[in-house]
Amino acid sequence: MADLDFSAHRQAVHLTDEDIARHKRFVGLEAADLPRIAAVRPIVMERVDELTTMFFDFLRGLDVATPLFRRGDLLDEAKRMKREHLIAMVGGVYDRAYVELQLELGLLYSKVGLDTRVFPGAFYHLMNTVGAIVMANAGDDPQKAFQNFMAVKKIGFLDIGLMIDIMAAEREQTISIQQEAIRELSTPVLQIRDGLLILPIIGTLDSFRAKQLTDSLLRAIRANRAKMVVMDITGVAAVDSRVANHLIQTVAASRLMGATVIVTGLSGDVAQALVSLGVDLGTLNTVGDLQGGLELAERRLGYRIARQADSSLETA
Amino acid sequence: MPVMGDDGITVTIANESDIVTARQMGRALSEQVGFQGSDLTIIATAISEIARNIVTYAQRGEIVLRPVTANSRRGVVVVARDDGPGIPDIARAMQDGYSTGKTLGLGLPGARRLMDEFEIQSEVGVGTIVTMRKWLRR
Ligand SMILES: Nc1ncnc2c1ncn2[C@@H]1O[C@H](COP(=O)(O)OP(=O)(O)O)[C@@H](O)[C@H]1O
Ligand SMILES: [Mg+2]
Numbered sequence: 001m002a003d004l005d006f007s008a009h010r011q012a013v014h015l016t017d018e019d020i021a022r023h024k025r026f027v028g029l030e031a032a033d034l035p036r037i038a039a040v041r042p043i044v045m046e047r048v049d050e051l052t053t054m055f056f057d058f059l060r061g062l063d064v065a066t067p068l069f070r071r072g073d074l075l076d077e078a079k080r081m082k083r084e085h086l087i088a089m090v091g092g093v094y095d096r097a098y099v100e101l102q103l104e105l106g107l108l109y110s111k112v113g114l115d116t117r118v119f120p121g122a123f124y125h126l127m128n129t130v131g132a133i134v135m136a137n138a139g140d141d142p143q144k145a146f147q148n149f150m151a152v153k154k155i156g157f158l159d160i161g162l163m164i165d166i167m168a169a170e171r172e173q174t175i176s177i178q179q180e181a182i183r184e185l186s187t188p189v190l191q192i193r194d195g196l197l198i199l200p201i202i203g204t205l206d207s208f209r210a211k212q213l214t215d216s217l218l219r220a221i222r223a224n225r226a227k228m229v230v231m232d233i234t235g236v237a238a239v240d241s242r243v244a245n246h247l248i249q250t251v252a253a254s255r256l257m258g259a260t261v262i263v264t265g266l267s268g269d270v271a272q273a274l275v276s277l278g279v280d281l282g283t284l285n286t287v288g289d290l291q292g293g294l295e296l297a298e299r300r301l302g303y304r305i306a307r308q309a310d311s312s313l314e315t316a
Numbered sequence: 317m318p319v320m321g322d323d324g325i326t327v328t329i330a331n332e333s334d335i336v337t338a339r340q341m342g343r344a345l346s347e348q349v350g351f352q353g354s355d356l357t358i359i360a361t362a363i364s365e366i367a368r369n370i371v372t373y374a375q376r377g378e379i380v381l382r383p384v385t386a387n388s389r390r391g392v393v394v395v396a397r398d399d400g401p402g403i404p405d406i407a408r409a410m411q412d413g414y415s416t417g418k419t420l421g422l423g424l425p426g427a428r429r430l431m432d433e434f435e436i437q438s439e440v441g442v443g444t445i446v447t448m449r450k451w452l453r454r
Contacts, residue, residue, distance in 0.1 A: 204332045237336045240364035241422045269357035277361065277426030278412050 015099055015165060023161045024094065027154045034092050036151035039144075041090040043137050044130065044152075051129065052083045058125050059118065067112045074112055081105045089155050099162055106166050120160055127156045189220035195227040196297050197259075200290075202235035210246035214253060221259045228297040229254055232290045234265030244279045251284060260300070261285060264293035324382030327367075329396075330375070335367040338379045346392050349383050350452050359392065359450050362430040365423035366396040366446045372417055374400020374444065384449065391432070391451035396444075403438040410436070 044051065056079060059065040068075055085105060088098055109119075131149050138145030190198050197220055201213065220226065231250070236243060251261040263286045274281060287293040318327045318341050325345060327338040342363040343356050351359065363379065370377040377398025384393045403409045410428070415421030424446075428434035433449040 204336060206332045238339050238360075238364050240361055240368060241420045241426060242368055245420050267357075269354040270361070272354055273357050273361040273430065276358065276429050277365070278422040278429070279420065279426075 015096075015103075015162065017096065019165065020094070020096065020099055020162075023158050023165075026161055027157045029094070029154045029158060033151035033154060036148040037090055037092055037155065039148045040130075040134055040152050041092075043134060044086065044090045047133060048083055048086050051086055051126065052079055054129060055082055055122060055126050058122050062118055062121075064115050064118055068109070068114050071112050074108060078105065078108050081108065089159070090152065094155065094158065102159060102162055103166060106163065110170065119163060123156065123160060127153060189217055191220070191224045191226070192294075193298065193301070193303070195225065195301055196294075197221065197224060197226045197229045198232065198290075198294070199229060200232045200235060204237050205243045205246055207242075207246070210243075210250070214246075214250045217250060218253060218257055221254060221257045226259050228301055229259050229261045230264060230290065230293040230297050231261050232264045232293065234290065236265075239266070239270050239274070241274070241277050241279055244274050244277075244281070248280075248283060262287055262293045262297055264288065264290045324380050324393075327379045327381070329367050329370045329377050329379055329398075331371060335364055335371060338367045338381075339364050342379075342381050342392070342394060345381050345383065346450070349390055349392055351392070351450070355450070358430045359394075362427040362448055362450075363394055365427045366394070366448070369423050369444075370396060370398045370400070374398035377443075389451050389454065391449055394431075394446075394448045396446040399443040402440040402442055402444055403436075404440050406436055406438055409438075 056075075060069060068078065081101065081104060085101055088101060091098075130152060134145055134149040134152070135142065188200070192198050197217070199213075199217055205213070217229065217231075221229065231247070233239065233247070247263060251263070254261045261284075263284050266284075266286050271281060271286070287296055318325050318337060325341050327334060327341055329335065329338060339360040343360045346356055346359045363381075367379055370379075377396065377400065380395045380397070382393050382395075384391050408414050410424050411421070412425045413421040424436065427446075427448060431448040431450050433447075435447045436444070438444040
């Protein structure tokens, strides 16, 4: 299950070669930086375990990072990947594979529900430590050591830029998943009495959604042995010939299943415009508002609606 | 996002929600021009039909909405443009019930009935332009 989520996620977060090149331009990474990074490589490689441990010690101190430390297996995996990332940072090759590594690490973090926003801080801390080590090993040319460190720092900023892109893409994906969920939720079929369903339609009604809606209505009619359906279209954003056609077809299909549909919320103006278009509304049972539709449906089902005399209301 | 300029409001049409936007913009503009009640729904419905045709048959295009004045009459003009496949036989497409999309085939002829003026130009492989006007009753 989790693996499935993983790959779905990964597909959404996709950085092209052009994206990577753009990030490199942003941080001003140039050919001259590569030998400088190479000079730092042995210093970092010698302390790669120490640096990895430090990075996670820093995270451990943050409340928000607790979920990661509760998952021993994933923590080990994260440490392994972070170590690999540190090696790659001074590796001199910043291509798709480099970005992939970071993506995987990011996915792992999001798997434990770790807020990605803690990383710029942890990362900054890491870079400071690397800087201190590089300067401590400067020997007799501190200016050169500083230049070398500045080149490595560009990779640090490159990473942060990539991280932001990944976060933005993830968020966009979340939003589109939520929108889809809202669309689904906005076509609930509710049983309000024995044999009576209510279907409030909200938003736009494209062909795909119209089909979805018809399917779920027919399923509900069968499951509830419904005889009457009140379909309220007050919330439909744009009623035109195509929407009217969907409604007419849904009504016809429901009838075949043995249920009568009452359409409510069709305003007089809209009905008039549809008739001018040439739409035959003759097969539609329409009632002005939802309340009226429900009352009619209940009467047809044999319920007797009576207002209860409530004396307490009058004397209050 | 609709763009407001000297020559009216331009709404890019590429999906379902753009149709809603075009309708709402058309309604708001018509109200400003002085249309009321059922006329607003009539104009919005006509816009809806041609916008939906763009999404269905041409995938994308645009709708320009503008106030117009001619012979001291005021009104609105709606121009729908796309670079889609075009319509091979306009006369047929304008007939009630003709549809290549298995739908009601009422969009074009219906929009013509709803509006006061209706022109359609279309060329296969080039695209389609529909121009519609509605005048305020004096
Ligand atoms: N913008 C367009 N581009 C290409 N073809 C179109 C366009 N608008 C309409 N058509 C053609 O004209 C036919 C009739 O359109 P319409 O009257 O709106 O009915 P419907 O959309 O139900 O088919 C369509 O089936 C389609 O073949
Ligand atoms: Mg149409």
